[in-house]
Amino acid sequence: MCWVNCSSRSTNIRQAYFLIWVSLLFSGCDLIKMKSEQPDPEERQPVARANNTYLYRDELVGIVAPGTSAADSTSLTEGYINSWIRKQLLIQEASKKINIDEAAVERKMLDYRYSIIAYEYQTYYIKNNLDTAISNTEIEAYYKSNIDNFILKQNIVRATFIKVPNNAPRTQKIKEMIFSKREKDVKELKSYCLSFSAAYHISDSTWMVFDELIKNSPLAEIPNKIQFLRTNPYYETSDDSYLYFLKVLEYRISDNVSPLEFVKDDIKTIILNKRKVELAKQLEDEVFNHAVDRNDFEIIR
Numbered sequence: 001m002c003w004v005n006c007s008s009r010s011t012n013i014r015q016a017y018f019l020i021w022v023s024l025l026f027s028g029c030d031l032i033k034m035k036s037e038q039p040d041p042e043e044r045q046p047v048a049r050a051n052n053t054y055l056y057r058d059e060l061v062g063i064v065a066p067g068t069s070a071a072d073s074t075s076l077t078e079g080y081i082n083s084w085i086r087k088q089l090l091i092q093e094a095s096k097k098i099n100i101d102e103a104a105v106e107r108k109m110l111d112y113r114y115s116i117i118a119y120e121y122q123t124y125y126i127k128n129n130l131d132t133a134i135s136n137t138e139i140e141a142y143y144k145s146n147i148d149n150f151i152l153k154q155n156i157v158r159a160t161f162i163k164v165p166n167n168a169p170r171t172q173k174i175k176e177m178i179f180s181k182r183e184k185d186v187k188e189l190k191s192y193c194l195s196f197s198a199a200y201h202i203s204d205s206t207w208m209v210f211d212e213l214i215k216n217s218p219l220a221e222i223p224n225k226i227q228f229l230r231t232n233p234y235y236e237t238s239d240d241s242y243l244y245f246l247k248v249l250e251y252r253i254s255d256n257v258s259p260l261e262f263v264k265d266d267i268k269t270i271i272l273n274k275r276k277v278e279l280a281k282q283l284e285d286e287v288f289n290h291a292v293d294r295n296d297f298e299i300i301r
Contacts, residue, residue, distance in 0.1 A: 048081050050088035055081065125283045126276050139267050143260050150258040155210040155225055158250040160203040163217060164243050168196040171243055175236070178247050198242060203249050207262040210251070217244050226253055 048055040063080050064073045094100065143150065160178050164171060170192070177189040186202075193200040201213060210229070214220050218237050222228050228235075229251045237244045252259060291297055 048085055050085050051092055053088050053092070055084050055088075122280045122283060126279045129279055130272070130275060132272065134268050134271050138271065139264060140260065142267050142271060143263070147257060150263050152252055152254045152256055152258045152262075154254050155229060156207045156252050156258070156262055157210045157213060157229070157248050158203055158205070158207055159201070159210075159213060159246060159248045161199075161201045161213050161247075162193060162197055162245040163199040164197050164245075166238070166241060166243060168243070174243075174245050175234075178245060179234075203247065205261060207250075207252070207259060214246070217242075219244065219246065229253070 044056040044058060046054040047057050047060065060077060060080065064076050068076070162174060162178070164174070177185045177192065180186070190202060193202065201208065210225060211220065218239055219235070229248060233248050235246045
């Protein structure tokens, strides 16, 4: 009979863990055993001990998933056993130092178990019943009904921002390309940015947080960004290494209502989460109502 011992050599411990894993792999047991299927306590093989409490080999079944490599399996088994020892020692120390209400602990464990089982079933039910299609009409309706929840906390812009090294070629043409509306020039600007820029964003329908757009540039040091946005639809600056070009098409100032496009993804997430909550409640009601119909429960007074 072999115990995990603090004084054992690391190599021997790892060999023991590997032998445990191999025996589990070829045991042909189910991944999770019910208590009624556990072997007779007198026949169980211990693999670790913390004072008078033992961890048995059959309790390790399911720790390692099928197909896991030998090295990973050994590591997982070793980690679980070491964790078990630490937790058991902590529990035993706690039992010596404080009064523990075992009944209360047991109730909490049962509540936790029931919560996990219910959560797993709710997750399964929601996955199979959730309608993920959200129309623009629904998004707009939610936006209008909850407009006060979409107040901007930061300044946002629709803008073109380009950062290029000082020695980049044809920098004198960048402003011309930025202001051009010809498709040829727009494509040329994108190609130029891909080839030479250190960072860039070319204006489209996307709203961006202004501070995020201009970070790592001299513009980030501007003290009054609201005044800057109001007075600078176009701005150029430089430092020792780079040239910076900014053209602002639109801006919205913090503490004002956010444009719908900026919060569209957030609204989609909110709507989906509301649907998930409704489905969880629907599942609970369905199970309860079916139980009522079948007379599956009663309150005994």
